[in-house]
Amino acid sequence: MPTATSRPLLLGHRGVRPVRRFGAYAQTSKLPSENTLAAFDYALTNRCDGFEFDVRFTQDHRAIVCHDPQLGGREISAADYAELGRAGSDPACLEDVLLRFGTAAYLDIELKTGGNEERVIAALRGTPPSCGYVVSSFFPEILLRIKQLDSSVPLGFICDRAEYVNVWTELPIAVLIPHHKLVTEKLIAAAHRRDVQVFTWTVNQRRDLVRLSGWGVDGLISDDPALLSRTFVKS
Numbered sequence: 001m002p003t004a005t006s007r008p009l010l011l012g013h014r015g016v017r018p019v020r021r022f023g024a025y026a027q028t029s030k031l032p033s034e035n036t037l038a039a040f041d042y043a044l045t046n047r048c049d050g051f052e053f054d055v056r057f058t059q060d061h062r063a064i065v066c067h068d069p070q071l072g073g074r075e076i077s078a079a080d081y082a083e084l085g086r087a088g089s090d091p092a093c094l095e096d097v098l099l100r101f102g103t104a105a106y107l108d109i110e111l112k113t114g115g116n117e118e119r120v121i122a123a124l125r126g127t128p129p130s131c132g133y134v135v136s137s138f139f140p141e142i143l144l145r146i147k148q149l150d151s152s153v154p155l156g157f158i159c160d161r162a163e164y165v166n167v168w169t170e171l172p173i174a175v176l177i178p179h180h181k182l183v184t185e186k187l188i189a190a191a192h193r194r195d196v197q198v199f200t201w202t203v204n205q206r207r208d209l210v211r212l213s214g215w216g217v218d219g220l221i222s223d224d225p226a227l228l229s230r231t232f233v234k235s
Contacts, residue, residue, distance in 0.1 A: 007213065007232045008212075008213050008217050008218055008219050008220045008232070009049045009050070009106055009199070009218060009219035009220070010047075010048045010049050010050075010219075010220055010222075010225075010228040010229070010232060010233070011043070011048060011049065011050050011051050011052050011106065011108055011199070011219055011220065011221045011222070011228075012039070012040070012042070012043030012046075012048050012050075012051040012052070012221075012222065012223075012225040012228070013034075013051075013052050013201060013202050013221045013222055013223045014034035014035045014039060014051070014052060014053055014054065014067060014223075015032070015034055015035060015036065015038075015039025015040045015041075015042055015043050015051045015053065015225075016031055016032065016034065016039045016042045016043060016223065016224070016225055017031075017034045017223035018031060018223070019204050019223045019224045019227075020204075034067070035053055035054055035065045035066055035067055035091075035092075036065070036092060037092050037096065037097070037100060039051075040053070040097065040100075040101055040105070042225060043105075043225040044101075044104065044105055046225035046226045046228070046229045047225075047228075047229045047233045048105075048225045048228055048229065049105065049106045049131075050101075050105035050106030050107055050108065050131065050132070051101075051105060051106075051107070051108070051225075052108035052110060052136075052201070052221050053065050053097065053107070053108070053109065053110065054066060054067040054110050054112050055094055055109060055110065055111050055112060055120070056069065056076045056077070056112045056113055057076070057077065057113060057115070057116040057119070058076055058077070058079055058080055058081045058084065059077060059078055059079055059080050060080045060081055060082075061116055061119055062080075062081035062093055063093055063094035063095070063116065063119050063120060063123060064076065064081065064084070064091040064092070064093055064094075065091055065092045065093065065094065065096075065097060066091050067112070069112075071084055071089045071091060072084060072087040072088060072089035073087070074087060074089075077113070081093075094109070094119075094120065094123050095123050095126070095127065098123060098124070098126075098127035098129060099127050102127050102128070102129040102130060102131070102133075103129075103130050103131065104131060105131055106131050106132040106133060107129050107131075107132075107133040107134075108133070108134050108136055108156065108177075108199070108219075108221070109133060109134070109135050109136065110136045110137060110158065111135065111136070111137045111139075111142050112137075113142075114137075114139060114141060114142040114145065117142065117145045117146050117149055118149060120135065120146065121146070121149050121150050121153070124150075124153065125150075133154065134154045134155065134156040134174060134175045134199075135153055135154065135155055135156065136155070136156030136157070136158050136175065136177055137156075137157070137158060138157075138158045138159065138160075140157065140167060140170075140171055143155045143156075143157060143171055143172070143173065144171070144172075147172050151172075154174040154175065155171070155172060155173045155174055155175070156173055156174065156175035156176070156177045156199065157171050157173045157175075157176055157177060158177040158178075158201075159176075159177070159178050159179070159182065160178070160179040160182070161182075162182060165178060165182055165187065168191070168196070169194070173196060174196065174197060175196065175197045175198070175199055175218075175219070176191050176196050176197070176198050176199075177198075177199045177200065177201065177221075178198070178200055179200070179201060179202075180200045180201065180202070180203045180208060180212060183198065183200050183212060183215070183217065184215075185215045185216070188215055188216050188217060189216075192216070197218035197219065198216075198217050198218050198219070199217065199218060199219030199220070199221060200212060200217055200219070200220065200221065201221035201222075202221055202222060202223055203220050203221065203222050204222055204223050204224055204227065206227060206230075206231050209222070209227070209228070209231050209232075210231065213232070
């Protein structure tokens with residue numbers, strides 16, 4: 001992981017996503033779908049350090065990579081993994097990501113729902129990431145359950161509202177992950193005094209990337225891995 005004196009960690013948001021600029025989405029025909037193995041490959045090909053991705057659980061407790069609660073017209077939590085495959089969705093599982101990228105990328109593993117934290121711990125123990133990782137969530141109860149199960153797992157609290165920002169001081173986290181509009185130099189300094197890193201999302205403008213880096217954020221999450229690379233990675 002980059003040190004405090006180097007550039008921030010560069011992470012593709014869901015690997016890669018279309019970026020809305022000037023009122024319209026940029027050309028996406030060459031972009032892989034978000035939250036897929038191809039999207040994660042894209043982030044690394046564009047010299048990111050890793051990527052953020054979302055995890056939900058099927059009815060039969062499989063940890064699949066997906067942001068939305070539905071996939072292929074089916075409610076993920078009410079479907080078995082095999083049903084999703086038969087419907088043509090064929091999502092990757094957390095285990096697939098750990099096996100393929102655990103030795104090559106920093107992983108920000110966002111848990112969208114609770115109740116299957118034991119499965120996450122089992123997957124991490126089965127294929128331990130070796131390039132750094134964080135298990136993150138908007139929900140404090142998920143983070144506290146992970147901490148109860150395995151205190152060695154680094155945790156990240158995600159927030160997108162000002163009234164939730166201060167909750168981080170009450171949580172056993174290694175990383176604070178606020179929306180970029182909530183980030184201030186004061187917040188970064190306060191987190192660093194507690195040995196907590198600050199990652200921020202979703203930063204898709206170069207001027208914002210440069211400003212936040214100058215303030216001392218530890219990680220930048222962007223829909224546009226190529227922009228991250230152009231901004232920070234020397235040829």
